[in-house]
Amino acid sequence: MTGAAPARSGSLLVLVGTRKGGFILTGDPSRQRWQVSGPYSPGTDIYHLTYDPRGSSRIFAASNSMWFGPQIEFTDDFGKTWAQSSEQPRFRDKPEYAEHDGPTVSNVWHLEPGRDSEPDVRFAGVQPAALFKSADGGETWHEVHGLGKHPTRSEWMPGFGGLCLHSIALDPQQAERMWVGISAAGVFRTNDGGETWQPANTGVRADFNPGDPLPEWGQCPHKLLTHPTTAGLLYQQNHCGVYRTIDYGDQWADITEGLPSRFGFVLGLHHSDPHTLFVLPEDEALGTDVGGGIRYASGGKFRVFRSRTGGQVWEPLTSGLPQEHAYLHVLREAMATDTLDPVGIYVGTVNGQIYYSRDEGDHWELMIENLPPINSVEVAEVK
Secondary structure, rough: EEEEOOOOOOEEEEHHHOOOOOEEEEEEOOOOOEEEEEEOOOEEEEEEEEEOOOOOEEEEEEEEEEEEEEEEEEEEEOOEEEEEEEEOOOOOOOHHOOOOOOOOOOOEEEEEEEEOOOOOOOOEEEEEEEEEEEEOOOOOOOHHHHHHOOOHHHEEEEEEEEEEEEEEEOOOOOOEEEEEEOOEEEEEEEEOOOOOEOOOOOOOOOOOOOOOOOOOOOOOOOEEEEOOOOOOEEEEEEOOOEEOOOOOOOOOOOOOOOOOOOEEEEEEEEOOOOOOOEEEOOOOOOOOOOOOOOOHHHHHHEEEEEOOOOOOOOEEEEEOOOOOOOOOOOOEEEEEOOOOOOOEEEEOOOOOOEEEOOOOOOOEEEEEOOOEEEEEEEEEEEE
């Protein structure tokens, strides 16, 4: 294991969660040279690593050990030392879960820092699908009970990866509003800080549902993001297409036309241009348009698709990416974009490679290879 890389103000961090531990790649704003440190928690399935620039500049890890179970860990010195939350996400007095996955948190999937106006707040999404909140910087975690009490909860069905809450999107302007993405229950929104939740799936397909392909809930979002500069604008990569909403999730528009497949996992947004987004389509199931049966880059060509028109027109980005026999698979957390100009894009594969672009996708380079299978990629600038 290599030691923690020196990180100072302005350094760029690429945080990588893998099936065999976490890694930190540290570079400068030129994005040309990277120093690798890790693995941290070697042998542990790290579903997500994220950097919180507020306060102590803490890095959090969603650590899921086959021996010790799911834990949230953190470091305040860029990986030199790690600690665990004193009170982990756990269900307490929840007998209603017994007929589903049981009253035990089986995995921590996603970690999301709160808003700048709430510096001690963090959120976590877990399996079976539930939302947890910390109000003390990540030391203790408590369930947001309103979501677990939703009247549809008993009928939520797991996706291929289980019944997981994997996306947490905060409204940057309204502190009481947020969204979560659950596979395979759909997108849910709260307007009152988590007390009550409503399905927000109108217009989103569920082609795997033979009775109703456009249900109120029961869709399978793969990644959900809200744009930081534009109120009400969210995008999602779904099991059954790519979608955009401009009204906080009241109505979704299908923006998949022009892509080689409706299926894919990852999604990336341009930090300042609300009309620019990135996806990576994967091949659909044989004989259907539902997707999910093959799960590798469409046509064996590793292509990131970019739209600069909010999904009206798509263009394949291929320069520097393998275009022959590239049967690569990318998991839902494994695409990230930075906030530099031009925007950088980072994509990690289950083969252990990270490809990245320093010019918004026009050209790509191999950053690193031979890592363990990659679960997640995040990028952040050290404050």
